[in-house]
Amino acid sequence: MIVSNVSIGCGRANSAWCTGGSAGHLEETTSDRTLTPTGHLVVAVCLGFIGTFGFFNNLLVLVLFCRYKMLRSPINYLLVSISLSDLLVCVVGTPFSFAASTQGRWLIGPAGCVWYGFANACLGIVSLILLAVLSYERYCTMMRPTQADATNYKKVGAGIALSWGYSIAWTVPPLFGWSRYGPEGPGTTCSVDWATKTPNNISYILCLFIFCLIIPFMVIVFSYGKLLHGIKQVSRINTSVSRKREQRVLIMVVTMVVCYLLCWLPYGITALVATFGRPGLVTPEASIVPSLLAKSSTAINPVIYIFMNKQFYRCFCALLKCRKPERGSSFKTSSKAVKAFRPIRRANGNNVTLVGPSLAQATTLGHNSGGGLRQGGSSGGGGNTPPVAARPMVSLVAHYNG
Incomplete structure (x- = not known):
């Protein structure tokens, strides 16, 4: 089944093999599609x-997750x-x-190329969709600050299953005739056939670009944008507590979005140029750089999403020192590890309550005589009433005119 879209009989010892398709056969020698020996060496080193x-x-992430039970929270499963x-x-x-780059040519034949293209496309899309699911889970956690329970784990499990199913649904069609997998760039890697300009191939590439790159990116931007907006609402009221949180989350969000674009956008743009541009517009040198950037996401993701996480970092330090990890506030959170405050509009339409996780005081903000905000106790509306302590959840109420 896998080799049904590949013509195995056309190939020379020193040439890239050709792939079958509705537009005929694609047969190019290594002199047409290859790099210099130095170029192949640089690619191999990278x-x-x-x-x-x-x-x-x-592998270290998986070891930490298996070694320390306190890491087994819903968001950490993602x-x-x-x-x-x-x-x-x-x-x-x-x-x-x-191995192909060290030799300057593909080594495991047409069937191996199809398998390589399918496996890498499938796993790459799984990572992209999981990043979108992760951002949306953090957004939902912000809107519904609750402790982890069986429901949280079921939702995360459903998100993981959806990511794999979604990816397989978009990477199986080339095996059955909607586009195809074949040599990419200098012929030492394989992917979706970006170069064949047929309606069949172009339609698949457009769908792949929209549904597997643009939509996940929009979900990430929307979810983290909402999270930042919620934090900024609170920072206007309680700057001493929320400013550091806002800055930390902002750095995290900017880093995630920039790395996502850096790793995947060049690859997507190159694929579109190869699809809609004139033949030969994308040279081997130009095609290999975006491919390397996309592959680098496998090394970058753990650094951004794991080792910037205080829980994993503490466990990593404990693993190096062969002792139990130090317990901090991050161990008290589960799926609400990145918690923002959520706005709740009351029935009369004039009050907005900002609720966030805290073991400190409950604070009510109302208008003073000058039209500004004043702070008082949550049990009443008096201007000088002391704050009420020992509440498990802070309710910040801002009264607006109108």
Whole structure:
């Protein structure tokens, strides 16, 4: 089944093999599609670094998750799922492209190329969808600040299953005739056929670009944008507590979005140029750089999403020192690890309540005589009433005119 879209009989010892399709056969020699020996060596070194670094980073994440039970929260299951898919890329994908780059040609034949293209496309889309699911879970946690329970785990499990099913649904069609998998760039890697300009191929590439790159990116931007907006609402009222939180989350969000764009947008743009541009517009040198950037996401994701996480960082330090991890406030949270405050509009339409996780005081903000905000106790509306302490949840109420 896998080799049904590949013509195995057309190939020379020193040429890239050709793939079958509705538009005929594509047959190009290595002199047409290859890099210089130095170029292949540079690519091999880059792939070796990405594969090694990504393998050990993601393996370390899985070891930490299995070693320390306090890491087994709903949101961390999503993080570990991302690491698992990236680890699989480093195991079933990168070694073959590394070996091909050292020799300057594809080594495991047409069927191996189809398998490589399918596996890497599937696992790459799994990571992209999981990143979107992770951002949306954090957004939902902000809107509904609750402790983790069986429902949270079921929702996360459903999100992981959806990510895998969604990815498989978009990567199986080339095996059955809607586009195809074949050599990419200098012929040492394989992916979706970006170059064949047929309605069949173009329609698949457009759908893949929209549904597997643009939509996940929009979900990420929307979810983290809402999270930042909620934090900024509170920072206007309680700057001493919320400013650091806002800055920390802002750095995290900007880092995630920039790395997402840096890793995947060049690859997507190159694919579109190869699809809609004139033949030969995308040179081997131009095609290999975006491909390396996309593969580098397997090494970058653990650093951004795991080691910037205080829970994993404490466990990592404990693993190095062979002792139990220090317990901090981050261990008291589960799916609400990145918690913002949520606005709740009362029935009369004039009051907005901002609710956030805290064990400190409950504070009510009302208008003073000058039209500004004043702070008082939550039990009453008096201007000088002392705050009421020992509440498990803070309710910040801002009264607006209108």
